[in-house]
Amino acid sequence: MTKTSPIKGLDELEVITLFVEDVAACKKFYLDVFGLEVIFEDADSALLRLRNLMLNLITVGEAPTLIEPNAVAAPTAGGRALYTVRVDDADAAAAELQAHGVTLLNGPIDRPWGRRTAAFADPAGNLWEIAQALD
Numbered sequence: 629m630t631k632t633s634p635i636k637g638l639d640e641l642e643v644i645t646l647f648v649e650d651v652a653a654c655k656k657f658y659l660d661v662f663g664l665e666v667i668f669e670d671a672d673s674a675l676l677r678l679r680n681l682m683l684n685l686i687t688v689g690e691a692p693t694l695i696e697p698n699a700v701a702a703p704t705a706g707g708r709a710l711y712t713v714r715v716d717d718a719d720a721a722a723a724e725l726q727a728h729g730v731t732l733l734n735g736p737i738d739r740p741w742g743r744r745t746a747a748f749a750d751p752a753g754n755l756w757e758i759a760q761a762l763d
Contacts (some may be wrong), residue, residue, distance in 0.1 A: 643675075644711065645684040647691040647700050648752035654685045656749050661728045703753035710747065710755045716759035718744040727760070738762060 636702040648654045655674040658664045664683065673686040691700045701708065715721040718736040725748060726732065733755075735746030744760040 641681055643682045643684050645686060646750070646752065646754045647688050648685050648750075648754075649688055649703065650751060651687055652687050653751045658683060658685070661725065661730060666743045710757050712745075712757045712759050715758045715760050718746055718758055721758045721760075722746040736760075748753065 646654070651669075651672065651674050655666070655669070655676070657667070660675050662676075663677070664678060666674055667677050667682065668675040672690045676683045676685070686694070687746060688700050722736050723730060725746070730748050733747040733749060736744050736758075737746070738744050742762050744762055745757050747755060748756045749755050
């Protein structure tokens with residue numbers, strides 16, 4: 629097998645696209661809990677800005693146009709990805725999440741890889757984690 633060089637320019641994440649059943653409910657979640665700004669929205673999507681990237685919420689019905697011929701998995705199919713947000717204090721962030729009505733799936737818990745984490749899901753079942761570096 630011939631060794632090839634890596635493709636240049638694949639080192640900056642710009643957008644995470646989440647397939648959701650209810651754009652309005654998920655948009656409200658990200659506005660209320662994360663404090664994000666809406667950049668664009670229409671009947672089938674909402675594009676939100678995080679500090680260093682964008683979050684694109686798109687209805688499950690429109691998602692196949694982005695991933696054909698693959699299918700969109702049902703929210704009950706189980707987790708396939710976990711998005712991690714760095715925080716300074718996992719316990720304080722977890723308490724704030726709960727104050728916003730977010731149910732924690734686990735944590736905060738100290739992990740063997742040097743992070744204190746807690747996981748939660750958005751209304752569409754997309755999985756998120758807050759993580760504090762343990763020094």
